[in-house]
Amino acid sequence: xxxxxxxxxxxxxxxxxxxMTRVAEETGAVNLAQSFPDMPVPAPVLEAAxxxxxxxxxxxxxxxxxxxxxxxxxxxxxxxxxxxxxPETEIxxxxxxxxxxxxxxxxxxxxxxxxxxxxxxxxxYLPGIRLAGARPAILPVDPFDGSWDPGVLQSALGTGARALxxxxxxxxxxxxxxxxxxEVLAEHLLASGALLITDETYAFLTLEGRHVAPATLPGLRxxxxxxxxxxxxxxxxxxxxxxxxxPARLMSAIRKVHDFLTVCAPAPSQTALVEALRLPASYYDExxxxxxxRCALLAGGLERAGWRVNRPQxxxxxxxxxxxxxxxDDRAWAVELARExxxxxxxxxxxxxxxxxxxxxxxxxxxxxxxxxLSFGKREEELAxxxxxxxxxxxx
Numbered sequence: 386x387x388x389x390x391x392x393x394x395x396x397x398x399x400x401x402x403x404x405m406t407r408v409a410e411e412t413g414a415v416n417l418a419q420s421f422p423d424m425p426v427p428a429p430v431l432e433a434a435x436x437x438x439x440x441x442x443x444x445x446x447x448x449x450x451x452x453x454x455x456x457x458x459x460x461x462x463x464x465x466x467x468x469x470x471x472p473e474t475e476i477x478x479x480x481x482x483x484x485x486x487x488x489x490x491x492x493x494x495x496x497x498x499x500x501x502x503x504x505x506x507x508x509x510y511l512p513g514i515r516l517a518g519a520r521p522a523i524l525p526v527d528p529f530d531g532s533w534d535p536g537v538l539q540s541a542l543g544t545g546a547r548a549l550x551x552x553x554x555x556x557x558x559x560x561x562x563x564x565x566x567x568e569v570l571a572e573h574l575l576a577s578g579a580l581l582i583t584d585e586t587y588a589f590l591t592l593e594g595r596h597v598a599p600a601t602l603p604g605l606r607x608x609x610x611x612x613x614x615x616x617x618x619x620x621x622x623x624x625x626x627x628x629x630x631x632p633a634r635l636m637s638a639i640r641k642v643h644d645f646l647t648v649c650a651p652a653p654s655q656t657a658l659v660e661a662l663r664l665p666a667s668y669y670d671e672x673x674x675x676x677x678x679r680c681a682l683l684a685g686g687l688e689r690a691g692w693r694v695n696r697p698q699x700x701x702x703x704x705x706x707x708x709x710x711x712x713x714d715d716r717a718w719a720v721e722l723a724r725e726x727x728x729x730x731x732x733x734x735x736x737x738x739x740x741x742x743x744x745x746x747x748x749x750x751x752x753x754x755x756x757x758x759l760s761f762g763k764r765e766e767e768l769a770x771x772x773x774x775x776x777x778x779x780x781x
Contacts, residue, residue, distance in 0.1 A: 393515035401735035409729035417759040424620040434657035450478025451655040466598040474633040482614035482627035492638040494519040498547035505736035531560040542577040554587040557758040559697020581609040593698040624654035679761040691778020701762035715754020727774040731758040
C-alpha cells in the first residue's frame with residue numbers, strides 16, 4: 386500500500402533558494418542566493434513596531450487584517466495607481482505575498498483547470514497550482530531579453546485556463562512588463578474570460594522604465610487579484626506581511642482560504658506598517674537609487690572579471706549567463722561554485738518547469754542551466770567581495 390501523500394506534494398521540491406542559503410552557511414560563501422534586503426528599516430516604521438510591542442499588540446487582529454492597515458493600504462493604492470478598493474470587502478492582509486498567492490490559487494482554481502505561468506517561474510507558483518488540483522500551462526519568456534510570443538499565450542489560454550499568474554517586476558529575470566505588453570495580455574485575457582493574478586512584490590524596485598499595475602488596464606480591474614508584499618520595499622522580510630486586493634466576489638473566496646491557512650498576519654507588524662504607507666515619495670526614490678547603484682557594482686564588476694550578465698529592469702536580482710559553458714547539471718555546478726569560488730547563487734533550473742519534479746513516468750528533469758541568479762540586495766562590501774572571489778571569469 387502506497388503512503389497516503391497528496392500527489393501534488395510528491396511533485397514539490399524543497400526550496401532550492403533556501404537550500405543554497407544552507408550551502409552558503411556550510412561553505413562560508415557570500416550568500417547572493419536568498420533575498421535578504423540589506424537596507425535599514427525606516428526609522429518611523431521601526432519606532433512604530435517598538436511602540437506596538439510596548440503597548441501589548443500581541444493578540445490576533447481581525448482575520449482580514451487590522452482595519453487601520455487596510456484603510457491606509459486602500460488610500461495608498463489609490464494614490465499610487467488610481468485603483469480604488471473597499472478596505473472592508475476587497476482587501477486582505479496576509480502572511481507575506483507567498484500566502485496571498487497560495488490563498489488566491491486555492492480559492493480560484495479548481496481541479497482540471499489550467500493556470501498560465503510565464504517561464505522562468507518564481508518557485509512558489511507551481512506548488513500552489515498543483516495543490517489546487519490544477520495544471521500549469523507554460524508561456525516561455527526569454528530570460529535575457531524578455532521576449533515572448535502572443536500566439537503561445539493565446540494557445541495556453543485556450544487549454545482551459547482559468548487564470549494567468551503574472552510577476553512584474555519578475556523574479557528571477559528582472560523583467561518589467563511594459564504597458565504595450567500588458568495591453569496584449571489584457572486583450573487575450575478578456576477574450577478568454579481568464580482571471581489575472583499579479584505578483585507585484587518588487588513594484589518599488591523598478592530600476593528602468595515604470596511599473597504599471599496590470600489592474601489599471603481597461604477591463605482588467607474586475608478580473609484581477611493584485612498581490613504584493615511589504616517585505617522587500619521596507620526591508621522587513623521577517624515581519625511576514627503582504628496583501629491581496631481584488632473585486633469583492635473574488636476576495637470573498639480568497640478570505641475564506643486565508644482564514645483557515647493562517648488566521649491573520651502578525652499583529653505588531655501590521656501596526657507598524659501603517660507608518661510605512663505614510664512615508665514620503667522621496668523614500669522610494671532613495672531605495673530605487675540605492676539598488677540601482679548596487680546592481681551597477683555587481684554587474685560591472687562581474688563583466689570586468691569576464692562573466693556575462695543581464696541588466697535587470699527591476700527587482701534586486703541579476704542573471705549570470707551560462708549558455709556558453711555547456712553545463713549538464715546546473716544544481717551541482719552551483720554547489721561547486723559555492724565551495725570552490727565562495728559565492729552562492731540559485732541555479733536557473735530552479736525556475737524552469739522542465740527542471741522541476743515531474744509526474745511518475747514523465748521524462749526526467751532537464752537541469753541544463755542557462756543562468757545563475759544572484760541577488761544584489763546586499764551590502765556593497767559583500768558585493769565587492771563576491772566580485773573578487775569570481776575574478777577571472779568562469780572556469781571549466
